[in-house]
Amino acid sequence: MSEPKDSLLGSVKELDQMFPTAICRLIAAHDEERRRIAGELRDDTDRAALLAASLSALELSSELNYGARARIQEIFEGLKDLGSSIQKLSDRLCSSKLEFLGLESAARIFCRDFSKQHKVEVGFTSLDVPSDLPQQLSRALFTVLEEALHNAAKHSGARHVEVLLKGSSGEAELRVRDSGTGFDLDKAMNGSGLGLVGMRERLNWAQGTFSIVTKPLGGTEVLATVFPTKRYFSARSPESARAS
């Protein structure tokens, strides 16, 4: 079973070496697909919401006995839960918080929720984060945050992770630091996973910078920086990414 996956990953990495911008285009296509599926899931949430509203109206308008009302209430609660689960799945595919609340709030909420779900302490500090960061840059940093926290929780063994989101003149940076087991960076970059390569390429795509400082038993620090003042980024499309 692992052979096709490994060979696929190998192909992607070879592609990365031969045509770095091809990876950027794959990332763009991947994001678009996630947005599309998230949109379809939202339609399902609408359907669940309408069904819940219909049930609620039925409960109010009909002369029902206690047992029937209780049953309707039970189905109503079930539908609400189902709608909420679909909503969360949609959010995991394409975070609405980033669009609605901006990077700083979305990152803070993500760290809080992640900490609860994964039983890892996540310290979050933000400083002068620009509120008007373009969506592409926000998404690049947010994706790195998601990936870095998942990596820390899954592989580092650390019980505490520090996240710093900071804006300064012409740039916004994200640091995710843990004091866990660390790892061999060269080995990881050439291994079968795409997480690290994906983070690096996302930052490439956003014309930012990306680095990891780690060593076995020495913890890990992931640093991603974007530059909102780069005027040429704002209208950047996969086509222009290919040309750059």
Add this chain to the structure above:
Amino acid sequence: MRLLIADDSELIVDRLIASLEAIKGLEVVDRAGTVEEASEAVRTLRPDVVILDMQMPGGTGLDVLATMKRDQVSCVVIVLTNFAYPQYRKKCLGSGANFFLDKSTEFDKVGDVLRSMLPTFP
């Protein structure tokens, strides 16, 4: 009272129209399925009330609220969303929305809100 419905779900819009048609004095002037359409309709039609979804193609309901503020369009905005998180409520109400309703639990409140506003419109 002139109403614009901005939501990309035809299901939701059809259901809203069906549930509101019995309200005398209420006229649905248009429906918009994208942020661009909603912003344009608000600017050109100047409705009294807008029912606004949060997530639509081309951006979010917040973009529509920002456009309304920029164009100095004044109307009552009822946000009707599946994203009924407290942070979104705060953000929407802080950005100019007057009501923030959850689609799954407060769908029928839309009619109540509109009925309560009718006497204030000629």
